[in-house]
Amino acid sequence: MDALSDGQLPQKSNDGDIRRFTWWDRRGTVEWVQYDFDKPLKVSAIEVYWFDDTGRGQCRVPKSWRLLHRAGDAWKPVESTTGFGTKPDGWNRVTFPSLQTTALRIEVQLQPEFSGGILEWRISD
Numbered sequence: 001m002d003a004l005s006d007g008q009l010p011q012k013s014n015d016g017d018i019r020r021f022t023w024w025d026r027r028g029t030v031e032w033v034q035y036d037f038d039k040p041l042k043v044s045a046i047e048v049y050w051f052d053d054t055g056r057g058q059c060r061v062p063k064s065w066r067l068l069h070r071a072g073d074a075w076k077p078v079e080s081t082t083g084f085g086t087k088p089d090g091w092n093r094v095t096f097p098s099l100q101t102t103a104l105r106i107e108v109q110l111q112p113e114f115s116g117g118i119l120e121w122r123i124s125d
Helices: none
Strands: 030-051 064-071 074-077 092-109 117-124
Touching: 030 064, 092 117
Parallel strands: none
Antiparallel strands: 030 092, 030 117, 064 074, 064 092
16 A cells, blocks of 8 residues: 555556555456545545556556545545546546545556556645
C-alpha cells in the first residue's frame, strides 16, 4: 500500500526499479484500492500511473476504472470532466468538480486473463 504514494516517480509503466501496488494474482476481476483521510479533504483531480509489465509478466493497464468518494456512509462515483484514462507510460489525470471527502477509492475492471497495478497515485485540489 505504501507504494501508492511513496513519491517514487516511474520512468515507464514497467519500471522494475520502484515499488508498486498490484492485485496479483487476481485476473479479469473488479478490484479496488482506497485512501482514507483523517479529516475531510478538498479534492478536484487525481493522477494515476498504471503498472504494466507487458513482455515479462501478467499485469496490464485496467480494461476500465472509476473513482468513488465517500459521502457519509455511502460510496458515490465521481463525475469526471476528463474521462478515466488507461494509457501506459504516463500519468492518467482525472479532473472533476471540487468536493470534500474523507476517502477516495479507485475501482478497476482488470483485463480478461490479466492482473494489474498502480505505480503511483497522486491527489490534487
